[in-house]
Amino acid sequence: MPDARISELPAAAFPADTDLAPLVQSSDGLNETRRASVAQLRGAVLADRAAHVRDHGAKGDGQTDDAPAIQAAVNALAGRGGGTLEFGPRTYRIASPIVVEGATVRFQGAGFTEGPPPAQGTWLLVDTTGFTPITFRGLLARGSAVRDIAVQQAHTAALNASWAPTPYDFVVRVEDCFGGVDFDNLFLCGVNKGIHCRNSGRLDIRRLRAQAFSCAVEIDECYDVPRIHNVHLWPYWNGGNDVVRWQQNNGDAMVFRRSDGAFIDQFFALGYRSAFRFASSAAGVTTKFYIGQAYVDFAKYAVLVEGANTTGQIAGLTTQGELFGSGGTPVAGSCGVLLAGTGARVQIGNLRVDTVEDNPVRLEGSNNRLDLFSLRCVKFNTRANNAAAIHLADSGAAAPNAVHLGSPPLLEGPPTPGPLVNTGTNGVLSKQAPAGRAARPGLAVGSADAGFFAPSATSLAASVGGAEVLRASAGGGVTMGGAAGAHAFEVAAPASVANRVLVSGAAAGAPVSVQAQGADANIGLALSPRGTGALSAQVPDGSATGGNARGANAADWQTARSGAAQVASGPRSSVGGGSNNTASGTSSTIGGGDTNTAAGLGAAVAGGRGNQAGGTDSWVPGGSFANVRGQSGKGAWASGQFAAAGDAQAGEQVLRRQTTDGTPTRLTADGGAPNAANTANLPNNSAYACRIMVVAKEVGGGNAKAMWDFVALARRDASATATNVTASPVAGTAQAAALGAGSTTGWSVTLNADTANGGIAVTVVGAAGATINWVARILSVEAVG
Known part of the structure; x- marks a missing residue:
């Protein structure tokens, strides 16, 4: 019926691409009827618009392998320069690989309903192993994306204590793109492994929800800042003890090998061996990672650092290491943060670790440094074996491990919390501050010019009001009361620690004390001024x-x-x-x-x-x-006075002289010529009752000896010239020895008044050729006035 009207033609059951249809086409102002195939019409209408997988034969019935149709759609888009490939709200079975290469293709689903089995929305069902379902490869695949799609794999093992997932490959691999591939609103419901990215920077994953048994995301050779945001890893597929405990023994939620500057934020994971595992590959390790907000539940390790020299920061992390479904029992060997390699440098702003077997934080290996600015540990040391909140392995001869605290940690039970750090390690646990200076100390207290600072690498000082008041130096002791060299007090470093000084205060009414203490039974206490300085109590x-x-x-x-x-x-x-x-x-x-x-x-x-x-x-x-x-040499004592000191006293004086001839010689207190100070002189208006004993002894060749004994009354009136002495034996007459031994011929003693000095003159005569030592003792009772 070539001339039939269109209304007279039979209806087409389903138009095929080769079917023809009339159309009126305007050309140069003239309308002309022409014919076109359905394929031509589709191409004209859909030019530069999104493609749909059904246009290439995808069934979406959950039975047919739709991978070839999807690959055909990808190829078609690649032929026209890339574009968006839409998936309807169906379940598409993927039983062979889909590769995006040579074009930018965005897989756009219709969303999904969380939870198994595949429900509303777009689902990809994988039930065959031995291949990668989706791969983005090469430079031209940069800018590709997967959005609003759910994926489920079939795992048929019996749900018992021996359960293990079917060993599927990663759902998606991004290979050698050298640039970004985006994943947005992706649901991995019961997959063995999720996304693997290698040699492709700027990977971007947002709104990832998954139960990935072995690994949700693994990144390697990513040289340009991958970003992972809004991740929620939950037992969507199955939350039984057998499944989750398998994950706790074997699964690593996020694995980073060589990754530069990875950003992770708003992250939650439940039931894994580790939430963040920083390992290594032939390309290197992760550096400068950043984790913003993270909460890890039922995990053996929240952070596991294995790669040497890994570096990164964590702003806030909460984790607990309970064995799933155990009623509070921790996973064996669990801890919140484990630095297991060497040379790691990690900073954590806020860290809470709950319910671990022994240590919330562990540093193994050597030369690892962890900076913790706020730490809370709850329910650790659960085996009551004195496990520390922070365990620092002894590094032996290698560089020690170190943890630096920005604030005091909070350690809580039950049971009784262990110590802050383990003993028997060369590791370092400390709080550090900049060196600073006296005017602006590195650690300020109360004001900017008061606190602690380090004048040198071997000293620590305190300042108040910008001025140094205290310094402690290695091997040099402690100075106080001013800058070193201008200080008021110093405690020197002792050569021995056996003995020490104890300075102690006391309650009201009791004295303070300075005591010698230590190991010895008898300890001296020395107060030593410098040079000719004096000691004084005030x-x-x-x-x-x-x-x-x-x-x-x-x-x-x-x-x-x-x-x-x-x-x-x-x-x-x-x-x-x-x-x-x-x-x-x-x-x-x-x-x-x-x-x-x-x-x-x-x-x-x-x-x-x-x-x-x-x-x-x-x-x-x-x-x-x-x-x-x-x-000179006189002693005096009294029990009071009449009117002036010395007017009623007893006295004693020793005089001496050596003779070598027979010349008369006066005895004096200093053995020199007589004067007013060295003889037995009286004051004016005085009277002395005296006993004068004299002994003489020859020295040298002879051995003669003699003694004299006088009782005398000496008087002195208004002046020295008014001095008088009476004695028994008689004064003024030379007296031979009262007792003697040896040849004492010619030896004599005479008592006289010394009117020149106003006292008693004791004059002796020896013998020529004889050296004689003369000593006199004058005992006096003195009245003056």
Whole structure:
């Protein structure tokens, strides 16, 4: 019926590509009827639009192998420069490989309903092993994508304790694209392995939901920042103990080998051996990875670092290592973070680890460094074997492992938490801060100019208000009260640690103490000034409170005085205590008491009050108000006074001289010529009752000896010239020895009044050719006034 009207023609059951159809075509303003095949019409209408898998024969019935039809559609798109390949809401069985190569093709599904079996939306069903279902390969495949599609594999093993997944290859492989392939809204429901990317940078995975038994994503040779966001790995296909526990023993959710700068964020995984496994390949290891927010449940390890020199950061991670379906029992050997290789550098901002067998954090190998800025460990040390929150393996001769804490960790039970770090390791656990300086310490406390800083690699210092107040140096001790070299106090590093000083305080009413402590039964305690510096119980201040400066090498333990001069002011002088005492003579000493004075060279006052030792080598044993009156070597003691010190006292003086001839010679306190200080002189208006004993001994060739004993009354009135001595034996007459031995012929002693100096003159005569030592002791009872 060539001339029949169109309305008179029979209806076509299903138009084939070779069928013809009339059409009116406008050309140069003229309408002309022409014919065209259905294939020609389709090509014209669908030019530059998305293709559909059904156009190439895909059935989507879940029975037919639709892979050849899908491959044909991919090839067709490649022939026209790539494009979008649409999948309807059907189940497409894939039993042979689909390869996208030489073109950019985007697989676009119709979405999916979560959960098995394949339900509404677009599903790919894989039930045959030995091939990769979808592969993107080569440079021209960059920019390809898979969106809004679900995938399920058939696993027929019996669900029992021996269950294992069917060993399918990865669902998708991205190979040698050198650029990005995107995955968006992909559902892998019960697959053995999910996505593998090799030698293709800028991989982008978003909204991935999966139960991938062995591995969800593996990346290697990715040199340009892959990105993985919004991942939820959950037992969608089967949540039984047999399946999930197999994953806990064998599955690694994310495996990174050589990957540069991987970004992972908003990640959740349940039931894996490891959530993030950083391994290695011939191409290298992962560096500069970043994990933003991650929560890992029922995993042996949240982070497992095996590759040497892996580096990366984690902003926030929560993980728990419970054996699935066990009611709280942890997986054997579980821990939150395990650095198992060498040279890793990992930083974690916030880390919580719950329910692990022993250690929440472990560093094995050597030279690993982990920086933790906020750590919380809950329910660890579950075997009660004193397992530490952080276990640092001893690296032996290799570089030690180190963990640096940014804040104090929180360690919680039950059961009783273990220690923070294990013992018996050369590993380092510390909190570190920059070296800083006094004005801006590296670790500030309260304000920017107060805290701790490190002046050198071997010292640590503290500053307040920008000024150093404390420093501790290795091998150099501790300085306090100012910068080193301008400090006020120093504790030197000891040569031995057997003995030490204990400085302790006390409650109100009790004294503070400085004690020698240590291993020895008897320990000395030394206070050593420098050079000619003095020791004193108070700081000299020129007032009655602290007193004047002490003498060179003096020691002054007196703490009460009424005048600034009442101190140990003489060189090498000392005041043992008491009050208001003055030791002004060189090498003079006052033991204590009150208002005593030792002004002579070598003078000494043992104690008492109001005593005066003003002569060279003079002394007062105690009592009150004795006065040696400037006499050399004289001792005096009293129990009080009438009107002035020394007016009612006893005294004692030793005189000496050596003779070698028969010339009369005066005995004196210092063995020199007589003067007012070295003889037995009286003050004006005084009377002394004396006993004078003299002994003489020949030295050298002879061996003669003799003694004399006098009782005398010495008087001195208004002046020295008014001095008189009466004695028994008679004064003024030479007396032979009272007792003697050997040849003492010519030896004599005469007592006379010394009107030049105002005292008692003891004059001796020896013998020519004889060397004789003469010693006299004068015991006196003295009244003055």
